[in-house]
Amino acid sequence: xxxxxxxxxxxxxxxxxxxxxxxSSKALYSVHWYRQKHGEAPVxxxxxxxxxxxKGHEKISASFNEKKQQSSLYLTASQLSYSGxxxxxxxxxxxxxxxxxxxxxxxxxxxx
Amino acid sequence: xxxxxxxxxHEVTEMGQEVTLRCKPIxxxxxxxxxxxxxxxxxxxxxxxxxxxxxxxxxxxxxxxxAKMPNASFSTLKIQPSExxxxxxxxxxxxxxxxxxIYFGEGSWLTVV
Numbered sequence: 001x002x003x004x005x006x007x008x009x010x011x012x013x014x015x016x017x018x019x020x021x022x023x024s025s026k027a028l029y030s031v032h033w034y035r036q037k038h039g040e041a042p043v044x045x046x047x048x049x050x051x052x053x054x055k056g057h058e059k060i061s062a063s064f065n066e067k068k069q070q071s072s073l074y075l076t077a078s079q080l081s082y083s084g085x086x087x088x089x090x091x092x093x094x095x096x097x098x099x100x101x102x103x104x105x106x107x108x109x110x111x112x
Numbered sequence: 113x114x115x116x117x118x119x120x121x122h123e124v125t126e127m128g129q130e131v132t133l134r135c136k137p138i139x140x141x142x143x144x145x146x147x148x149x150x151x152x153x154x155x156x157x158x159x160x161x162x163x164x165x166x167x168x169x170x171x172x173x174x175x176x177x178x179a180k181m182p183n184a185s186f187s188t189l190k191i192q193p194s195e196x197x198x199x200x201x202x203x204x205x206x207x208x209x210x211x212x213x214i215y216f217g218e219g220s221w222l223t224v225v
Contacts, residue, residue: 002154030211041203041216042155049211087155089214097210098143099168102155 001025003090005103012078012110020073020106022088031064031071032089032100035082042087045073075108083110114138116217118204124223130192133220135204136185145205145214146179146189155203161187162209194224 003024010018022031030049034042048064048071059076075082085107089100117136125131137144145160159169164181172179176195181187191198201221207214 032214041218044213044215047211047213091210096168098162098207099157099160100145100214101157102147104154 002101003088003103005086005088005106007106008104009107010109012108014080014110014112015077016110018075018078018108020075020086020088020108022071022073022090022103024069024090024092026069026090026092026096028064028066028069028090029093029097030091031062032091033062033071033073034087034089034102035084036087036105037084045086078108078110080110080112083108116204116206116215118202118217118220120220121218122221122223124225125194127195127224128193129224130190131194131198131222131224133189133202133204133222135187135189135217137187137204137206138215139185140208141206141215142209143207143214144181144187145203145207146187147203147205147216148200149203149219150200158189191222194222196224199223 003022006021032047033045036042050066062073064071085105087102087105089102091100119134146158149155158171159179161181179189201219203216203219205214205216
């Protein structure tokens with residue numbers, strides 16, 4: 001089952017903040033976040049394992065609510081380089097260990 | 113360190129022809145994934161292997177698609193015969209397993225005319 005991302009698209013001015021959400025109907029073991037620029041491969045941002053931890057990477061951080069099977073990606077003080085499509089990938093437990101299923105993506109555009 | 117290596121990077125072929133895409137995963141990675149990306153369907157998992165064994169091929173669209181992993185350092189995705197609707201970017205990716213980062217290759221851009 002594919003996770004659901006929201007919103008589908010976000011338009012920001014430099015310096016503004018954004019939140020991208022990812023939810024699943026399955027119990028999750030891990031959530032992965034990637035950013036993809038046009039014509040390139042997805043690039044890894046961060047991974048969150050079950051346990052509800054929050055991670056940070058410069059001005060990009062994420063949280064994982066295991067009970068709600070939801071994750072959120074927080075982008076603060078956005079820069080032009082943040083533009084791209086953001087994907088969450090979810091890994092369920094049980095027989096699906098190791099298998100990553102991606103959401104439909106959120107297109108983020110940052111303007112000067 | 114070399115990342116995931118895919119070939120060819122770009123291929124244009126005629127409908128009905130056989131297409132073979134190749135992938136070399138990162139050394140030591142036990143998991144290998146084949147994804148397909150299109151505007152309409154997004155990033156779809158086609159098949160993945162663990163220790164060279166196919167674990168889940170439920171995403172393979174139809175019998176025209178087949179994938180093999182004869183050894184730990186090589187995998188192929190074959191389409192025979194190819195159709196225009198197969199036009200997409202095919203990504204190979206690898207990881208150490210559950211809870212670990214999945215690294216993507218640069219993709220194979222396939223156009224079937």
